[in-house]
Amino acid sequence: MRQLTFRQLRAFEVIARHGSFSRAAEELFLTQPALSIQMKKIADEVGLPLFDTSGRKVRLTEAGEALRVLAREVSDSVARFEQVVDDLKGLKRGRLRLAGVTTAEYFLPRLLGPFCAAYPGIDVELVVANREEVLERLRRGDDDLYVFGQPPDDMPVESAAFLENPLVVVAPDGHPLAGRPPGTSVSLAEVLEHPLLMREKGSGTRIAVERLLAEHGLRPHIRMELGSTEAIKQAVLGGLGLAVVSRHALATSVGLTELAVEGFPLLRHWYLVWPAGRRLSLAAGALIGHLSG
Template sequence: MRHSTLRQLEVFEAIARLGSFTRAAEELYLTQPTVSMQIKKLSDAVGLPLFEHVGKKVYLTDAGRALHAFAREIFDHFARFEMTIADMKGLKKGTLKLAVVTTAKYFAPRLLGPFCQRYPGIDVSLKVSNRERVLERLAENQDDLYILGQPPEELDAVAEPFLENPLVVLAPANHPLVGRKIPLARLAEEPFLMREPGSGTRKALERLFAAHGLALKVRMELGSNEAIKQAIVGGLGVSVLSRHTLALDAPMGQLAVLDVEGFPIPRHWYVAYPAGKQLSVVARTFLDYLKQAPKHVSEVPCHHASVGECPLLPEPTTKRKRSTTA
């Protein structure tokens, strides 16, 4: 191993991450024979095969998994060193890797825009996925920071609230309940459009109904907030979503926020990272920036029929919360 090069480790890491020699060659602007040769040299140095081929798929061997963890640690150290030197020079340069749950896409770009303008030397990689996949990435420490709608209690992680995330009841603009004060028991009579089981929004709604001894009438489960909003407009039912989902592509003038007992349900957006992780200079800079998040996210127009103003973004709390493994 002593004679292995950083280039060989870089090639190996790309294959392990992408699961493909071809894609690794494309990412690194190398020919596939060159990639294969670098891996052969590295395997010879280790004395054990690093990959095994099953059909067209590539899998890490036990030795490969051990080396992959080692290689990622090396590259993390180099990235921190580069950013530390940049910080010493009074610069903010490097890469910020973010992974966010699907609903966060409604405000994440508006947070990143001013940040990138303030620090033009920072490149941002943004991964958007469902909560389950984001938690997998957090467990594997694949990114710098993670944005979720509820703390990752199933993992040993630090989670800090930075932005309020109120859940509201949405209905078609011509719904007969618009403009009325609505008891929760009356809302329970309406057919609901829901996200998949396990969704943080769905869990919050189910807890509220259970606390009042009420049952949900689920008419349909849909896989995205966009599909739910279109189904609401189509008159298929009502739903509970983050008010942030009204920020971008909500059907203008076709949705209303109902004035329901117990709503909005107060929630927060959390920024998380593995407990004990040493944040890079860039990640720490973005974490500090998030504490001013309401200044960078514009207020969403309110379609509430009986309330003149709907405050969306009050001052954030900055109390740090550490969650432990259950």
């Protein structure tokens, strides 16, 4: 095992996480043949097969699972060392890893611009994914900070609110409910006369909408579930139904109308989240102060 390198362990951990050589190759900016050669070197060093490739998805053997635990421990140790080094250097150099739910793509890059200008020596990595994927990254501790519209309540985390997140009801331009006189609102009952387009179960937006409707004893007719806000917007434009989205997602939208609905906008916040008890790097602390200060 003395011949294993950190680069090889890192590549192995990425394959194990994705369950796919192709997706791992994309993340690592390697070709699949080059990645396969590295994995063969590891298997030869271990003396046992690491992957079961008999099905569509790559699965770990017993030896592979043991190596995955080792790779994760090594990665965590290196990350802790890098954090200590970054702290010793102050904020002249460093790396900040962020992961956020999909709607964050509409505002987070814009907010990161001034931060990166203030700290040009900090390299920022941003991953955008659906809520379940970001939660899984949080469980594994892949990143320094996580962006949620609603922090998880089933994990020990700390959070800091940094931006208002008003949720609004949207319809395509010309929809019958969009022509109300100024100062008049649409009732929830009228909204539910039309099919709704909803995010996947567990998303922060869906949780907020379901709570509101439950408070009024209402049940929606959900025509379709979609995995991203952009897909929701396109479905609304296609006339498939109404939807509730973050107002931030409408900044550059054409063809959508925000409806004046009673009880809306639902006033929420965006949060920076991190595991409870984790020592934050100087870069992570600087971002929290920059966005929430």
